[in-house]
Amino acid sequence: MLETSIPVTTTMPNQSNSEPENERSSSQLKELRMVTARKGTFNQNPLLSTTHTITCQHCQHSQSIVYLNSLKSGAFEVGKAEEIEVLDSSMPIESSEMEKVTPIIINFVCKKCSYCMEVRPVSVEYLQTLIDRPKPSGAMYV
Numbered sequence: 563m564l565e566t567s568i569p570v571t572t573t574m575p576n577q578s579n580s581e582p583e584n585e586r587s588s589s590q591l592k593e594l595r596m597v598t599a600r601k602g603t604f605n606q607n608p609l610l611s612t613t614h615t616i617t618c619q620h621c622q623h624s625q626s627i628v629y630l631n632s633l634k635s636g637a638f639e640v641g642k643a644e645e646i647e648v649l650d651s652s653m654p655i656e657s658s659e660m661e662k663v664t665p666i667i668i669n670f671v672c673k674k675c676s677y678c679m680e681v682r683p684v685s686v687e688y689l690q691t692l693i694d695r696p697k698p699s700g701a702m703y704v
């Protein structure tokens with residue numbers, strides 16, 4: 563019997579279609595973040611790719627951490643989304659709107675005393691803008 567490979571019809575998600583953000587689960591977000599970090603999307607971001615020093619709140623021992631490494635290894639949690647009020651300064655009339663902010667929580671354990679700390683360097687929404695934004699070098703569109 564012959565096996566014929568039938569092309570599978572996949573429904574491609576429309577890029578311009580704005581799907582509701584809140585339908586994604588935390589695990590999906592985490593997966594997305596890991597994949598994107600591995601692809602090097604965040605390598606140019608100074609906040610994520612440079613070394614930060616964190617001082618233990620318990621024993622004052624200082625350690626360095628690179629947030630990008632934590633994102634790559636998946637050693638982080640996606641926090642609960644919070645609504646915050648943001649001022650939109652781009653509008654002629656000063657207006658404020660509610661914006662959803664989902665913190666990314668990196669658990670940081672002191673190597674000296676094993677004290678566990680939470681670091682929230684960025685939000686999911688912030689990373690999303692990095693993913694969505696075209697490369698600053700531009701000239702991508704011919």
Ligand SMILES: [Zn+2]
Nearest residue numbers: 618621672675
């Ligand atoms: Zn410590």
